[in-house]
Amino acid sequence: MEHVASRFDAATTDFEVMQDGAIKLYNGIEHPSKISSALLRRAWKLRGLRPWGMTWKVILQSGLEVIRMFNLIRAEFFKLHKNRSFWTLLVALAVVSLAYPLLYYFDHRSSGEPQFTGAQFLSTFIASNVYAIKFGVAVLAGFFICNEYAAGIMKTIASSGNTRGRLFAAKLIGFAVGSMVVSLVFPIVSTVEVTLLSGFGHLPAESSEFFIPRVLGLTLLYTAAYAAIGAMFAVILTDSGKTIGVSIIFFLMIDIVLAGIGSKVEFFRKLYDDSIFKLVGDISKPSIDSGDWPELLLVPLLTIALCAMLGIFVFRRKDIK
Incomplete structure (x- = not known):
């Protein structure tokens, strides 16, 4: 789950970088040659991810908290048993x-x-x-x-x-x-x-x-x-x-x-x-x-x-x- 959460963070970061680049390109601040085409294609694929990225991140972090708590409780039960x-x-x-x-x-x-x-x-x-x-x-x-x-x-x-x-x-x-x-x-x-x-x-x-x-x-x-x-x-x-x-x-x-x-x-x-x-x-x-x-x-x-x-x-x- 931690790996999946990091993937969402990376994807959201890429999209934000490309969004900033697109704004600069539109305003004539950045030259098109300076923007990676691969990054453009990746940002286009991830364009619908950002609205859900933070939601899934919160859900995954909550799941990790539950797992950590479960492991702590299980450790207490083990110590009680011993x-x-x-x-x-x-x-x-x-x-x-x-x-x-x-x-x-x-x-x-x-x-x-x-x-x-x-x-x-x-x-x-x-x-x-x-x-x-x-x-x-x-x-x-x-x-x-x-x-x-x-x-x-x-x-x-x-x-x-x-x-x-x-x-x-x-x-x-x-x-x-x-x-x-x-x-x-x-x-x-x-x-x-x-x-x-x-x-x-x-x-x-x-x-x-x-x-x-x-x-x-x-x-x-x-x-x-x-x-x-x-x-x-x-x-x-x-x-x-x-x-x-x-x-x-x-x-x-x-x-x-x-x-x-x-x-x-x-x-x-x-x-x-x-x-x-x-x-x-x-x-x-x-x-x-x-x-x-x-x-x-x-x-x-x-x-x-x-x-x-x-x-x-x-x-x-x-x-x-």
Whole structure:
């Protein structure tokens, strides 16, 4: 594509040269013998190209930008696949997801209480998955993003010729996808285990057949929003230990702080009610009113956009050593 773009540039330049020569010839400024006949013939053939030349040039350059971005994202996915911390986190969460239902299973078995079915366990404990999301995002931000600062990889990437905005966007996409995978471990593994032990059962009476896809889809969306916040902390702090510590404290304390201040200040109450930290609890609702959907979808999307812009702003001005 770069070769084709250069051909268009050359052709457009030739036409502009010949157009200038034709004007000089017409005005008597240039003698006909000084103008190459071959160049005249070539300009005549290219006379219809100029109106389309700039359009195609823009299209080709846009295509090249897409290809470069795709290659950066693919590189991030490759690094995520090779990241040991990512796989360690997945295994640890899988073990917890297997152990957690067993505690209830043996407790109910010894007390004679009815066992949870898979559907009951999912609808009851999906809200607890937010802690796995917060912990997973904090740990992955520290080991996936900040480790590249310590290893000098980030400095090499920043000098690769790609813009820092493009580099951060690719890093955010790779990091968000990794966080999304982490967020699905607990609901999927625990639900499958309980289903094997006690059967799947029935979904809540108020819910529809789309309850499970809705729960998983919103989980992925809100995890991406948390990941955008985690990536922003990572480029600000650049140290894995600081990033993990600050992220965990922030994610665990933000609800308490905003709810406490919001009880006294109306602005903060409204801010908390319309934030992902409060709305993430609505994922587990058996049914969601149609009027609540715009807020439920727009708030995490706006959070991703805002944190991505702030992250790019910081990353562009960061001195990478």
